[in-house]
Amino acid sequence: MISISNLSKTYKKENAQPVFAVQNITLHIERGDFTAIVGPSGSGKSTLMNILGLLDVPDSGSYQFEGKEVSLMTIDELADIRNSNIGFVFQQFHLLPKISAKENVELPLIYSNRTNIGGMAENVLAQVGLKERMHHTSAELSGGQQQRVAIARALVNDPDILLADEPTGNLDSESGTEIINIFKQLHSSGKTIILITHDMNIASHAQKILKIVDGKLLNHTAVS
Amino acid sequence: MVKIRVVQSGFRTAWTHKVRALFMILSIMIGIAALTIIISLGKGTEEKIMAQVRKFFSPKTVMVVSGGGRMEPNRPVSFSGNLKLDDVEEIIRQIGDITDFDAILPVPGKEAQANGNNTLVDIVGHTPAAEIVHNLVVTEGRFFGEAENRTLARVAVITPRARERLFGTSNPIAQTIRIDNVPFQVIGVIGPRGMDPHGTDKDNEILIPLNTVLRRVANVDYVMLAKFLVHDERRTIPAAEQIKSILRERHSINPSEENDFQVITPVRVKELIDNATRTFNLYLPLLAFVALLVGSIVVVNLMLISVNERVKEIGLRKAVGARSNDIAVQFLIEASSVTIVSGAAGIGIGILLLTQIAKYMNVPFTISWSAVLICSVVSIIIGIAAGYFPAKKAAGLSPIESLR
Numbered sequence: 275m276i277s278i279s280n281l282s283k284t285y286k287k288e289n290a291q292p293v294f295a296v297q298n299i300t301l302h303i304e305r306g307d308f309t310a311i312v313g314p315s316g317s318g319k320s321t322l323m324n325i326l327g328l329l330d331v332p333d334s335g336s337y338q339f340e341g342k343e344v345s346l347m348t349i350d351e352l353a354d355i356r357n358s359n360i361g362f363v364f365q366q367f368h369l370l371p372k373i374s375a376k377e378n379v380e381l382p383l384i385y386s387n388r389t390n391i392g393g394m395a396e397n398v399l400a401q402v403g404l405k406e407r408m409h410h411t412s413a414e415l416s417g418g419q420q421q422r423v424a425i426a427r428a429l430v431n432d433p434d435i436l437l438a439d440e441p442t443g444n445l446d447s448e449s450g451t452e453i454i455n456i457f458k459q460l461h462s463s464g465k466t467i468i469l470i471t472h473d474m475n476i477a478s479h480a481q482k483i484l485k486i487v488d489g490k491l492l493n494h495t496a497v498s
Numbered sequence: 499m500v501k502i503r504v505v506q507s508g509f510r511t512a513w514t515h516k517v518r519a520l521f522m523i524l525s526i527m528i529g530i531a532a533l534t535i536i537i538s539l540g541k542g543t544e545e546k547i548m549a550q551v552r553k554f555f556s557p558k559t560v561m562v563v564s565g566g567g568r569m570e571p572n573r574p575v576s577f578s579g580n581l582k583l584d585d586v587e588e589i590i591r592q593i594g595d596i597t598d599f600d601a602i603l604p605v606p607g608k609e610a611q612a613n614g615n616n617t618l619v620d621i622v623g624h625t626p627a628a629e630i631v632h633n634l635v636v637t638e639g640r641f642f643g644e645a646e647n648r649t650l651a652r653v654a655v656i657t658p659r660a661r662e663r664l665f666g667t668s669n670p671i672a673q674t675i676r677i678d679n680v681p682f683q684v685i686g687v688i689g690p691r692g693m694d695p696h697g698t699d700k701d702n703e704i705l706i707p708l709n710t711v712l713r714r715v716a717n718v719d720y721v722m723l724a725k726f727l728v729h730d731e732r733r734t735i736p737a738a739e740q741i742k743s744i745l746r747e748r749h750s751i752n753p754s755e756e757n758d759f760q761v762i763t764p765v766r767v768k769e770l771i772d773n774a775t776r777t778f779n780l781y782l783p784l785l786a787f788v789a790l791l792v793g794s795i796v797v798v799n800l801m802l803i804s805v806n807e808r809v810k811e812i813g814l815r816k817a818v819g820a821r822s823n824d825i826a827v828q829f830l831i832e833a834s835s836v837t838i839v840s841g842a843a844g845i846g847i848g849i850l851l852l853t854q855i856a857k858y859m860n861v862p863f864t865i866s867w868s869a870v871l872i873c874s875v876v877s878i879i880i881g882i883a884a885g886y887f888p889a890k891k892a893a894g895l896s897p898i899e900s901l902r
Contacts (some may be wrong), residue, residue, distance in 0.1 A: 329817060329898045350821045357819020368814045368901065372514045382818040384503045427818070 275434070275466060276303040276326065281335030283321055295321040297489045298335070303468065305434065308461040310469045310477035311484045318489035320439060323470045327360055327437045328352045357385050361428025365440035367420045369412040375399065375423045376408040382431045398426040402456060418449025425456055435466040442476055454479050504824045508831025518804060522797050522833075523840040526880060529790030530844025530873045535852050536786050537869030540778030542861040547771050549862075554632070554694050557731040558597075560738050561762040562589070562745070563723045579720045580758055583712075585748055586724045593740050595729045600624055600631040601721040603711050610664060610704060612675040612684075617663040620703045621677060623711025623721070631725050632691075639671045639686030647707035650714060654682040655705040658690050663702075675704065680714055682706065734763045794837075794880040801833050801888035812892050813900025826893035833885025834878065841877025845870055 279300045285293040296318045303309055313319040324330035325337065328344065337344040339355065347355075356362075361382075369378045379395040388394075399405045402422040412420050421441060428436055438457065442450035458479060461467050469480055477483050485492040513519055555561070564581035586601045603623040610619045628634060629641040642653050654675055661670050670684045682704075691700040712718060728737050738761045745751075745759050772779075805812070812825055820828075849865055856863040 324898050327817075329901075350823075353816065353819050353821045356817060362817050364901070368810060368817075370811055370814070381815065384507045385501065385815075385819040385821070385824055431819075 275305045275307075275340060276301075277336075277338040278302070278326075279336050281325065281332045281337060283318075283325060283330070283332050294489050296325070296332075296486075299486075299489075299491045301484060301491060303466065305466055306461075306464055308457070308467045308469070308479075308481045309484060310471060310480035310482070311486055312471055312474060312477045313486035314472055317486045319470045319472075319486050321489075322486065323437055323439050323468070326468060327362060328356050353385070357382055358387075358431055359434050361425075361431070361433040361436045363421070363424050363428050363436065363438040363441045365443040367412070367417075367424045367444070369420055369423055369427075371412055374409045374411055375404060375415065375426075378412070378423055379408075379426045379430050381427060386431055388431070394430055395426070398429045399423070401429065402426045416449070417445050418452055421445060421449070421453055422456065425453070429460070433465075435468065436460060437468050437470075439470045440472070441469070442471070442473070450476070501824065504820075504827050505831055508828040509835050511828065512832040512835045515804065518800055519836050522800050522836045523843060525793035525796040525800075526790070526837050526840035526877060527844040527847065529786060529793040530841050530877060531848035531851065532786040532789055533783060533873050533876070534845050534848025534866075534869050535855060536778065536782045537872070538848070538852050538864055538866040539855065539859070539861060540775060540782065541866040541869075542856055542864040543778055543859075544771065544775045545864060546861050547775065550693070551767055551771065553691070555762075555764065555767055556633075556727070557764050558727050558729070558734065559631075559764065560726045560728060560734050560741060561723060562586075562726075562741055563760045563762065564720065565759065579718065580749060581722070581724065581745075582720050583708075585745060586721065588748060589724075589726065589741055589744055592744055593726075593728075593737055595733060596726045596737075597729050598627040598630045598727045599724060600628040601708055601724040602628075603708060603716060603718070603721045605711065605716050608677055608704075608715070610660070610675050610677050612664040612670075612673060613666070613668065615664050615666075617660065619660050620698070621711060621715055622703050622705055623708035623715070624705050625708050628705070631727055634691075635689035636686050637689050638669075639684070641686055641688075642705075642707050647709050650710045651707060652680065652682045652710060652714065653685045653707065655686040655688055656684055657688055657701045657703045657705070659699065659701040660704055661687055677704070677715065731764070735765065738763045790876060790880070794884055797833065797837060797880065797884040798887060801829065801884055802891065804832075805829065805888045805892045808892075809895060809900045812895050813897045813902075816895075816897035817901060822893040825895075826889040829889035829892050830882065830885040833888065834881030837877045837881030837884060841874055841880075844877070845873055848873075 281299045282297050283295045285295055299322065311319050311322060321330065325332050328339070331345070340359070344352070370381070376395050376399065379399055380391075383391045383394060396405060396408065399408045402425055404419060404422050404426065407415060407419065412423070415423065436457070441457075442453050445453065454476060457467055457469065467480070469477065471477050562581065564579060583601060586599065590596050590599060605621040605623075607618055608621045609616055626642055626644050626647055629636070634641065636655070639655075641655055642651065645651075646653050656664070656670060656675070664670070664675060665673065670687060673684050674681045675684060676682075688705070694700055706715065708721070726737070728734055741761050742757065746757065749758055751757065815825060852865070853863055
């Protein structure tokens with residue numbers, strides 16, 4: 275599903291040394307995988323996630339998404355894939371504060387080509403156990419509930435892949451466990467999940483753990 | 499292709515930031531309301547002036563006024579006293595198609611006494627045809643005739659205010675008025691005419707046969723002005739040219755000298771009115787337009803601030819699949835929906851205020867639909883212009899930079 279080879283990204287700033295965010299990374303993710311990418315702060319894991327999620331482009335190397343070379347795609351084609359094939363879950367939730375949970379979940383549908391979208395937001399909110407609170411704004415929800423709304427938003431277009439960047443980073447352990455359980459359920463229902471974290475305990479829930487240090491992928495660890 | 503859901507989202511989001519929307523509405527609404535009021539008021543004022551002028555100056559009229567100069571603001575006319583009755587008669591003789599004429603000599607501020615009352619009135623000498631030339635409506639008695647003019651009869655036709663001041667509610671017909679101790683018999687009363695375009699109260703006049711005024715009241719041999727009615731309004735311009743050459747010849751004016759009279763046609767009157775209403779029709783709308791321009795700059799600024807405040811939102815929208823074009827459309831719709839609503843509110847408030855201002859200024863309430871159209875188009879243009887730069891900026895943001 276995702277095939278990356280010799281991928282590198284360097285950030286250059288004026289009057290500063292270049293930062294090699296990711297270097298010569300090669301990895302393959304198959305449909306239905308639950309992969310954790312683990313690394314300390316500044317290791318390049320977020321840069322890798324942004325590239326995997328088509329939010330950023332590499333300087334060199336090859337990235338094939340569903341067999342198609344990403345570097346040959348237009349900006350609009352990348353936006354369309356983000357809309358229909360990828361769901362994002364961020365550490366800071368990134369919910370819009372002035373609108374309700376349901377309206378937040380509906381955001382990806384605005385840009386989708388689907389014709390019949392009625393009831394989709396309610397269904398995914400029910401899936402994450404928040405149907406009763408769908409008319410509440412994010413200020414009226416707890417951190418765990420906000421992250422569940424964010425997961426519902428990531429799921430609403432029924433994407434193949436869920437990309438989660440430190441999804442439990444801003445949550446207490448109880449809420450964190452709830453979120454991880456949701457990811458495990460989604461994985462068992464066939465979703466491909468890529469989880470970025472610095473926490474080995476969280477990563478241990480994945481099938482496969484990839485360690486990244488100083489922008490380089492160290493080894494693959496298979497978790498039974 | 500613009501997605502309908504993006505447009506709907508733009509309309510919804512425009513009103514989620516209520517304080518921003520309120521200030522945007524205020525900044526455009528005030529300018530649009532001012533523009534609606536000023537243009538409509540200008541039209542109403544012009545209609546009022548035109549209605550007044552039509553009352554005193556029909557489209558078939560050519561008027562000759564004694565004295566040089568031009569009848570324009572700040573350019574006083576010098577009344578030279580050299581327009582004689584002979585001149586008027588010669589004009590009628592040479593221009594064959596004059597249907598009626600009136601030669602006029604006003605003598606303002608004369609003391610009149612009757613019935614134990616006295617008041618200051620304007621004495622105006624008219625020829626008998628004045629009744630037709632000025633569309634006078636005789637409400638009681640009759641107007642004076644040619645015989646009375648020829649024989650210098652001491653007869654008077656009075657106007658409503660002069661009647662009220664001198665006779666109260668009693669019947670004035672056949673009563674005597676003394677003007678400078680000369681007795682005049684009242685033979686008629688005419689209906690109200692209001693103010694003339696120069697601000698003279700036409701309802702405080704006493705009308706007397708012209709020859710009587712020339713010999714018995716003013717003791718002069720000239721008139722101040724003469725009005726001629728031609729049989730066809732297309733004849734006014736050629737008739738005016740003929741009158742000029744007749745009078746220049748009779749007054750022995752050299753080619754290098756200016757006229758010692760003025761000839762006024764309906765076209766010239768329209769020019770004078772256009773000059774007088776230029777402030778309303780050009781300068782004030784220009785001022786309101788500047789206010790609108792300032793309002794639009796405020797909208798652009800508020801929209802730019804909005805883009806800066808909503809960088810994370812833009813990043814998120816892009817992350818979940820918004821194309822750059824979708825973001826641009828959203829910001830354009832947000833700006834233009836607010837400005838269109840502002841425009842509609844401005845037009846509504848403008849019309850509402852206009853009803854009161856028109857009443858206060860005693861101007862007919864007229865909605866200038868061209869003003870409404872201009873304001874609607876201007877609000878849409880402002881919306882698009884105000885949304886364009888912020889939309890371009892928002893569309894160009896990188897999703898990853900925005901989300902950081």
